[in-house]
Amino acid sequence: xxxxxxxxxxxxxxVSPGTVSNALSGKRPVSAATRARIEQAIAELxxxxxxxARGLVNQRSHIIAIVVTEFRDLGFYGYSSTLTGxxxxxxxxxxxxxxxxxxxxTGREVLPALNGAKKYQAxxxxxxxxxxxxxxxxxxxxxxxxxxxxxxxxxxPQPHLAVVTIDNRAGARLATGHLIEQGAKTIGIITGPLxxxxxxxxxxxxxxxxxxxxxxxxxxxxxxGDWLADSGRLAMETLLARNPGLDAVFASNDTMALGALxxxxxxxxxxPDDLLLxxxxxxxxxxxxxxxxxxxxxxLRQMGCLAVETLHAIIEEQAGAPPQIQLQPELVVRRxxxxxxxxx
Amino acid sequence: xxxxxxxxxxxxxxVSPGTVSNALSGKRPVSAATRARIEQAIAELxxxxxxxARGLVNQRSHIIAIVVTEFRDLGFYGYSSTLTGxxxxxxxxxxxxxxxxxxxxTGREVLPALNGAKKYQAxxxxxxxxxxxxxxxxxxxxxxxxxxxxxxxxxxPQPHLAVVTIDNRAGARLATGHLIEQGAKTIGIITGPLxxxxxxxxxxxxxxxxxxxxxxxxxxxxxxGDWLADSGRLAMETLLARNPGLDAVFASNDTMALGALxxxxxxxxxxPDDLLLxxxxxxxxxxxxxxxxxxxxxxLRQMGCLAVETLHAIIEEQAGAPPQIQLQPELVVRRxxxxxxxxx
DNA sequence: TTGTATGCGTTATCAA
DNA sequence: TTGATAACGCATACAA
Numbered sequence: 001x002x003x004x005x006x007x008x009x010x011x012x013x014x015v016s017p018g019t020v021s022n023a024l025s026g027k028r029p030v031s032a033a034t035r036a037r038i039e040q041a042i043a044e045l046x047x048x049x050x051x052x053a054r055g056l057v058n059q060r061s062h063i064i065a066i067v068v069t070e071f072r073d074l075g076f077y078g079y080s081s082t083l084t085g086x087x088x089x090x091x092x093x094x095x096x097x098x099x100x101x102x103x104x105x106t107g108r109e110v111l112p113a114l115n116g117a118k119k120y121q122a123x124x125x126x127x128x129x130x131x132x133x134x135x136x137x138x139x140x141x142x143x144x145x146x147x148x149x150x151x152x153x154x155x156x157p158q159p160h161l162a163v164v165t166i167d168n169r170a171g172a173r174l175a176t177g178h179l180i181e182q183g184a185k186t187i188g189i190i191t192g193p194l195x196x197x198x199x200x201x202x203x204x205x206x207x208x209x210x211x212x213x214x215x216x217x218x219x220x221x222x223x224x225g226d227w228l229a230d231s232g233r234l235a236m237e238t239l240l241a242r243n244p245g246l247d248a249v250f251a252s253n254d255t256m257a258l259g260a261l262x263x264x265x266x267x268x269x270x271x272p273d274d275l276l277l278x279x280x281x282x283x284x285x286x287x288x289x290x291x292x293x294x295x296x297x298x299x300l301r302q303m304g305c306l307a308v309e310t311l312h313a314i315i316e317e318q319a320g321a322p323p324q325i326q327l328q329p330e331l332v333v334r335r336x337x338x339x340x341x342x343x344x
Numbered sequence: 345x346x347x348x349x350x351x352x353x354x355x356x357x358x359v360s361p362g363t364v365s366n367a368l369s370g371k372r373p374v375s376a377a378t379r380a381r382i383e384q385a386i387a388e389l390x391x392x393x394x395x396x397a398r399g400l401v402n403q404r405s406h407i408i409a410i411v412v413t414e415f416r417d418l419g420f421y422g423y424s425s426t427l428t429g430x431x432x433x434x435x436x437x438x439x440x441x442x443x444x445x446x447x448x449x450t451g452r453e454v455l456p457a458l459n460g461a462k463k464y465q466a467x468x469x470x471x472x473x474x475x476x477x478x479x480x481x482x483x484x485x486x487x488x489x490x491x492x493x494x495x496x497x498x499x500x501p502q503p504h505l506a507v508v509t510i511d512n513r514a515g516a517r518l519a520t521g522h523l524i525e526q527g528a529k530t531i532g533i534i535t536g537p538l539x540x541x542x543x544x545x546x547x548x549x550x551x552x553x554x555x556x557x558x559x560x561x562x563x564x565x566x567x568x569g570d571w572l573a574d575s576g577r578l579a580m581e582t583l584l585a586r587n588p589g590l591d592a593v594f595a596s597n598d599t600m601a602l603g604a605l606x607x608x609x610x611x612x613x614x615x616p617d618d619l620l621l622x623x624x625x626x627x628x629x630x631x632x633x634x635x636x637x638x639x640x641x642x643x644l645r646q647m648g649c650l651a652v653e654t655l656h657a658i659i660e661e662q663a664g665a666p667p668q669i670q671l672q673p674e675l676v677v678r679r680x681x682x683x684x685x686x687x688x
Numbered sequence: 689t690t691g692t693a694t695g696c697g698t699t700a701t702c703a704a
Numbered sequence: 705t706t707g708a709t710a711a712c713g714c715a716t717a718c719a720a
Contacts, residue, residue, distance in 0.1 A: 002403065003462075003490050004490075046487070046490055048459055048462050048463060049463065050400075050463070050465060051463040051464050051465075052396040052397075052399050052400050052405065052464060052465055053396075053400055055396050056394075056396050056397055056400060059346070061396065063464075066443075079424070080423070080424060083443075087443070087445050091445065096442060096444070096460060096463070096464065097442065097443040097444075098440060098441065098442050098443070099410075099427075099431070099441040099442070099443050100440070100441075101431050101435065115392055116440060118347075118392050119392060119393065119394070119395040119440070120395050120396060120407075120440060121394060121395075121396055143390070146347050146348075146390055228628060229628060229629045229631070229632035230631065230632055232632070233632055255628075255629060258629055258632055258633070259632045261634060262632045262633070262634050265634040266634070284572060284573065285573045285599060285602055285629075287573070287574065288573035288574055288576070288577055288602055288603045288606050289602070289606070290605060290606050290609040290610070290634070
């Protein structure tokens with residue numbers, strides 16, 4: 001009843017288990033005749049290797065553990081896109097993926113997730129929890145020995161960590177700079193939760209772009225959201241109430257931009273004629289918002305790929321100092337930010 | 345350098361490995377004194393059990409493999425929501441999650457994904473690939489022996505399979521019936537790709553509701569989309585062109601409804617005053633569309649929970665005949681479908 | 689080119 | 705209540 005083992009195959013093929021192992025791995029030569037007999041036996045028995053046993057002796061599980069946070073987070077556009085990139089590269093390199101969940105994104109309770117990876121002897125970990133306040137502090141105090149190597153996503157580059165991330169600040173500069181070029185003078189920002197590193201970076205990018213253009217980054221132009229659409233709706237209300245001359249808004253993600261559009265519609269404000277708008281993420285839906293939304297494209301799939309490649313290099317001990325990779329986003333211009341464009 | 349083993353702990357605590365194992369599992373009594381020494385040794389060494397070794401002897405990996413399809417699919421609202429439910433229940437029952445990808449959603453090439461689960465001796469599989477044409481046919485011919493038990497999602501109930509699914513037809517009936525109640529006479533539908541089972545079901549539900557109300561389900565009222573927003577935009581164009589009297593549309597998911605709204609805006613059609621609209625999924629964004637979208641809520645998180653519970657029962661051999669669970673969706677009414685409602 | 693023996697970390701059986 | 709030993713399925717060093 002239990003699945004066939006390498007011993008069953010050996011028995012049926014009339015050879016020793018070691019020979020079957022060699023035939024499968026190709027590490028030692030096996031004669032064509034016996035190889036054929038072995039392959040036939042494998043086919044007849046429906047044998048498949050047991051990776052737990054193999055991992056036990058090899059000290060190599062071929063598992064990459066991905067750590068994300070619970071609840072809504074997986075629904076964020078970012079995760080699914082990143083996961084796709086991770087999956088593709090992982091498959092190519094022969095890794096399987098294990099999904100672990102950190103109980104609380106803001107929490108320091110990282111050990112359960114980390115131990116989840118350790119339990120199954122994961123070869124490496126991709127830490128995809130967004131940096132929020134001190135929730136990366138554990139990296140400094142963790143006794144790295146005894147834990148698999150970790151590649152960090154969505155966090156600020158730090159010399160002692162392997163990090164693959166996106167230049168959020170540059171992205172925000174791109175979007176805000178574009179709004180300035182379109183003639184906007186009073187440009188508000190809807191930020192993410194400001195205890196998120198990425199939200200801070202996007203805010204900083206907005207500020208940098210304004211200063212570079214000689215505009216004043218008034219605090220009244222900053223409204224904090226929580227990444228969700230409804231908070232974008234409210235933040236837009238706030239911005240409009242506080243800034244009579246508001247002529248453009250940069251929303252720190254597309255979903256909040258959708259909320260901002262809602263408020264604009266409700267107030268009878270025409271986008272882009274009365275107000276320019278840009279978002280961040282370039283979700284597939286952004287192109288179909290009304291009006292279509294200018295947004296910042298992050299190379300999330302590529303980031304996933306690079307994370308796996310980086311991790312693989314570390315696992316294979318081909319990496320020197322912890323790699324620091326920062327991807328540059330690009331701006332996708334659509335109608336929401338172009339006053340002069342004719343309606344389609 | 346290698347992580348501490350149970351033998352190291354035993355050595356340090358001055359007991360035998362078996363005793364340490366018993367102390368950890370609680371399967372045999374251990375004296376308080378030795379237990380204390382063992383726990384101290386564990387803490388000092390930072391010992392964590394090796395589940396691969398444990399799984400090898402127990403023939404129980406405590407792994408549940410989830411099979412989804414590549415690319416965009418994970419971005420669909422459904423998967424992330426379902427995954428959350430799966431994760432919560434799995435953690436509660438002591439399972440870890442492994443993520444496998446079926447190369448092609450329409451393909452019959454399921455063995456790679458299934459073997460991915462088998463390689464790591466997964467205790468069970470949650471097959472979350474949407475049913476498309478014959479992509480479930482393999483279930484009939486698969487030699488179940490040698491594979492872990494499977495619970496199927498997003499597929500039609502079938503006696504020989506364990507299935508947890510949602511009554512898509514009832515959901516579509518709910519939405520369409522509501523549009524009829526609101527006074528609509530000529531109700532179009534934007535379907536998903538019609539080789540998807542769920543798309544067919546939602547179409548059937550629309551048809552049933554129309555017939556029940558004595559309305560004619562004209563083929564001209566059916567426009568096929570591909571679940572993505574842009575296809576909703578185009579389908580809406582088609583419906584408007586073909587049906588001059590069109591006064592309501594049921595979109596088979598919210599994303600396509602967003603596309604439909606886009607077209608309505610572009611054509612200067614007011615929703616809900618000129619045209620009623622309803623969607624399916626009740627994504628978090630639907631409440632912030634302009635106007636807020638009436639939609640069908642599926643209990644996806646609950647579905648994920650139930651899938652794990654069902655699988656667990658089968659693994660523990662507490663299940664009799666393959667369970668067939670069908671969840672009932674509910675309608676969430678918002679402004680897009682209510683002609684009489686005052687604007688908020 | 690192939691067979692034999694040992695060990696990976698753990699649990700279970702048996703004896704003490 | 706505890707210790708010794710075998711076994712899980714596989715890969716490898718060594719012998720043939």
